[in-house]
Amino acid sequence: MSIRVVLVDDDALVRSGLKMMLSGAEGIEVVGEADDGRGVLAALDRHRPDVVLMDIRMPQVDGIEATRLVREQPDAPAVVVLTTFDADELVLRALQAGAAGFLLKDTPPAEIVRAIETVHAGDAMLSPTVARRLISLVAGDGEAAARADRARTRLELLSAREHEVALAVGEGRANAEIATELHMSVATVKAHVSKLLSKLGVENRVQIALLVQSAGKDYN
Structure with missing residues (x-):
């Protein structure tokens, strides 16, 4: 059974690129998208994802608050935050809100796939470099x-x-x-x-x- 993924990012080009990249990955299916954190709960209800890839900077409801909303839901999916890592404090706050880890937006495709598989399996994506x-x-x-x-x-x-x-x-x-x-x-x-x-x-x-x-x- 495929890992069901929802993409949440206000940049349509980023969503399109992630969707295209993940479409070629065996065992992963992008089932939905949202262009802001305000749409994430509707996306959960509609698509029942296993993993949410969440942008951290969005104009109305940011990734921190959206992560908190997701993790408060019954049988909540794992959340992986997308970041440029130019604002460490925001990443920390997102992790405290319940994110299972994060990805840099320029992470190689194979690593993004591995990260999705990792958090879906219940593990964390916190590398030693990130920990430091x-x-x-x-x-x-x-x-x-x-x-x-x-x-x-x-x-x-x-x-x-x-x-x-x-x-x-x-x-x-x-x-x-x-x-x-x-x-x-x-x-x-x-x-x-x-x-x-x-x-x-x-x-x-x-x-x-x-x-x-x-x-x-x-x-x-």
């Missing part, structure tokens, strides 16, 4: 100290093994990498990640990563 940039962003604002205290308090709820898995997620590692590094099966890693979501009160692994990053570079 977000760590710098989180550490650089005026609320960093208070955020670190709150994050560390929540992370104290974890067992030693859950702590190790959380740190690996915070470094942007995929389940298979974590399994190899910590000498456990992928299924066991997935079980630990599910426990982390429940214990930490977050909805996806990207938010686990953000919490670990907020705890500060000395957290270990």
Whole structure:
């Protein structure tokens, strides 16, 4: 069964290019489009997508608010934010709103396809490079100290093994990498990640990563 994708971008040329590119990918079907975040809920109702590719800068309802709206829906699809990465803070806010990751608009087609497959499988698209940039962003604002205290308090709820898995997620590692590094099966890693979501009160692994990053570079 194909992965159903909805494109949300105010630039018709971007939507057309993405649709053309994804039409050649096996196992992916673009089932709908919206030209602004205000149309995203109607697109969900009409097309029932598995993944939404969401522009972050739109004139009426931006990608942050639209992501929040999507993730509040029952059986919500995964959201991947599209960005030029010239505004890290907006990307951070979108991830906090529930996005499963993000893509640069000039990402090679094969990587876009892999990203869609990854988030549809329940994994995150947070590469180590992205993790480092977000760590710098989180550490650089005026609320960093208070955020670190709150994050560390929540992370104290974890067992030693859950702590190790959380740190690996915070470094942007995929389940298979974590399994190899910590000498456990992928299924066991997935079980630990599910426990982390429940214990930490977050909805996806990207938010686990953000919490670990907020705890500060000395957290270990």
